[in-house]
Amino acid sequence: MKITIIGTGYVGLVTGACLAEIGNDVFCLDVDPRKIEILNSGGVPIHEPGLQEIIARTRAHGRITFSTDVKASVEHGDVQFIAVGTPPDEDGSADLQYVLEAARNIGRYSNGFKVVVDKSTVPVGTAERVRAVIAEELDARGLDGSAGHRFSIVSNPEFLKEGAAVDDFMRPDRIVIGIDDDEAGLIAREKMKRLYGPFNRNHERTLYMDVRSAEFTKYAANAMLATRISFMNEMSNLADRVGADIEQVRRGIGSDPRIGYHFLYAGVGYGGSCFPKDVQALVRTAGENGHQLRILEAVEAVNYDQKEVLVDKIATRLGEDLTGRTFAVWGLAFKPNTDDMREAPSRRLIASLLARGAHVRAYDPVAIGEARRVFALDLAGTPDALARLSFVAKQDETLVGADALVIVTEWKEFKSPDFAHLKSVLKAPLIFDGRNLYEPQAMAELGIDYYAIGRPHAQFDSATDARA
Ligand SMILES: NC(=O)C1=CN([C@@H]2O[C@H](COP(=O)(O)OP(=O)(O)OC[C@H]3O[C@@H](n4cnc5c(N)ncnc54)[C@H](O)[C@@H]3O)[C@@H](O)[C@H]2O)C=CC1
Numbered sequence: 431m432k433i434t435i436i437g438t439g440y441v442g443l444v445t446g447a448c449l450a451e452i453g454n455d456v457f458c459l460d461v462d463p464r465k466i467e468i469l470n471s472g473g474v475p476i477h478e479p480g481l482q483e484i485i486a487r488t489r490a491h492g493r494i495t496f497s498t499d500v501k502a503s504v505e506h507g508d509v510q511f512i513a514v515g516t517p518p519d520e521d522g523s524a525d526l527q528y529v530l531e532a533a534r535n536i537g538r539y540s541n542g543f544k545v546v547v548d549k550s551t552v553p554v555g556t557a558e559r560v561r562a563v564i565a566e567e568l569d570a571r572g573l574d575g576s577a578g579h580r581f582s583i584v585s586n587p588e589f590l591k592e593g594a595a596v597d598d599f600m601r602p603d604r605i606v607i608g609i610d611d612d613e614a615g616l617i618a619r620e621k622m623k624r625l626y627g628p629f630n631r632n633h634e635r636t637l638y639m640d641v642r643s644a645e646f647t648k649y650a651a652n653a654m655l656a657t658r659i660s661f662m663n664e665m666s667n668l669a670d671r672v673g674a675d676i677e678q679v680r681r682g683i684g685s686d687p688r689i690g691y692h693f694l695y696a697g698v699g700y701g702g703s704c705f706p707k708d709v710q711a712l713v714r715t716a717g718e719n720g721h722q723l724r725i726l727e728a729v730e731a732v733n734y735d736q737k738e739v740l741v742d743k744i745a746t747r748l749g750e751d752l753t754g755r756t757f758a759v760w761g762l763a764f765k766p767n768t769d770d771m772r773e774a775p776s777r778r779l780i781a782s783l784l785a786r787g788a789h790v791r792a793y794d795p796v797a798i799g800e801a802r803r804v805f806a807l808d809l810a811g812t813p814d815a816l817a818r819l820s821f822v823a824k825q826d827e828t829l830v831g832a833d834a835l836v837i838v839t840e841w842k843e844f845k846s847p848d849f850a851h852l853k854s855v856l857k858a859p860l861i862f863d864g865r866n867l868y869e870p871q872a873m874a875e876l877g878i879d880y881y882a883i884g885r886p887h888a889q890f891d892s893a894t895d896a897r898a
Pocket residue numbers: 436437438439440441442459460461462465513514515516528531532549550551552588589590591592703704
């Protein structure tokens with residue numbers, strides 16, 4: 431099938447690559463010439479396991495093209511996927527300018543029947559706006575925009591997770607397809623069925639529904655997941671106060687199949703490009719419809735505070751003023767296996783440490799380049815703080831002479847470090863762990879003063895702590 435993907439970010443590039451991998455002829459469009467240049471010279475602008483190999487293979491077979499040519503992109507695909515960003519506007523609502531611009535271009539250059547698939551996360555009602563914009567452009571060209579044989583709009587939200595995006599796309603839990611109940615909708619349904627058949631042989635994972643429900647499903651899914659995380663973070667803060675262990679509680683409740691084990695990890699708050707913006711956007715949609723989403727407002731507030739919890743523990747242990755202290759920080763990306771720094775908890779944590787006068791030496795297996803760019807912007811107004819932040823190329827280099835190790839992202843390589851070496855190079859054996867990677871009792875036995883999230887602080891031999 432001839433497919434066009436508009437927007438070659440995390441979602442667009444993965445969608446395009448995976449659709450090309452199973453034999454489709456894919457044209458990927460982006461307005462960012464830098465991204466297209468990287469892709470055309472054999473690179474991949476984002477870190478996503480498995481993606482580079484698929485792109486190399488499909489490019490070699492001529493099944494994927496990268497371009498900034500809008501007209502050629504619209505003319506190429508019978509199916510046009512809109513996968514552009516929908517960042518939060520100033521008031522928290524989803525900014526639809528990129529989606530509507532993509533729609534305008536489709537109307538401007540359409541050369542036949544197009545199935546227009548909205549893959550970006552968009553508020554309920556957006557499909558109707560996309561339809562109106564395309565119809566307006568067709569009308570301006572003297573083509574009847576309301577004619578049913580010109581195009582059909584499909585809502586096909588994406589549920590992939592960064593860091594596991596290729597796998598999630600290739601083996602989806604479900605494929606949600608919102609489609610109109612008219613003649614054009616029937617044609618679109620057949621095309622979508624053919625397109626997704628290879629991922630879902632008996633189509634048992636495809637859920638057809640009306641367009642508005644499909645748009646809503648995406649927000650409801652992210653809101654539910656964010657709620658679980660904020661719930662567990664609240665529980666962890668109480669566990670800290672009453673002396674319970676949130677990890678044992680997690681196992682205790684997860685074993686109930688009605689609750690399940692997934693997404694019950696307490697930590698330093700959720701980040702990324704989606705949960706924060708999608709929770710905000712849903713709260714905003716409710717407001718616009720005269721309704722208040724009280725649970726989601728609390729989810730957001732809890733998450734905001736959670737990003738300070740680790741710094742509060744550091745200040746309680748070492749004092750509010752951290753001038754002269756140096757912290758080794760492991761993990762910058764908002765989660766492992768990605769270089770994405772959008773809303774990463776490390777941004778608030780490091781800014782707070784620097785604001786208290788500390789020096790920070792940070793390491794991440796893949797996000798250092800992106801982190802340099804992001805912190806230069808975040809800290810542009812406080813150059814003295816920025817000067818106290820450095821990035822190092824090796825995990826162990828962060829530790830030498832540091833007052834403590836702070837863990838922010840749970841990369842695999844942080845799970846079993848050489849603790850004897852770690853103790854020997856840190857100024858004192860002190861760890862603040864925002865991801866509960868280690869066992870408190872084991873740390874105490876190793877003579878490490880270990881603070882985690884919602885886990886009791888085990889007794890350790892303070893004679894080994896130079897600062898005690
Ligand atoms: N990142 C993720 O894990 C997921 C994201 N989503 C949703 O998918 C959408 C895209 O997200 P990401 O891929 O993360 O965004 P992104 O920011 O990584 O990529 C968006 C791309 O669209 C391009 N673009 C903007 N306007 C354009 C236009 N008119 N024509 C062509 N290209 C244009 C941008 O240059 C950029 O490269 C968002 O709505 C997001 O909420 C959904 C599921 C997962």
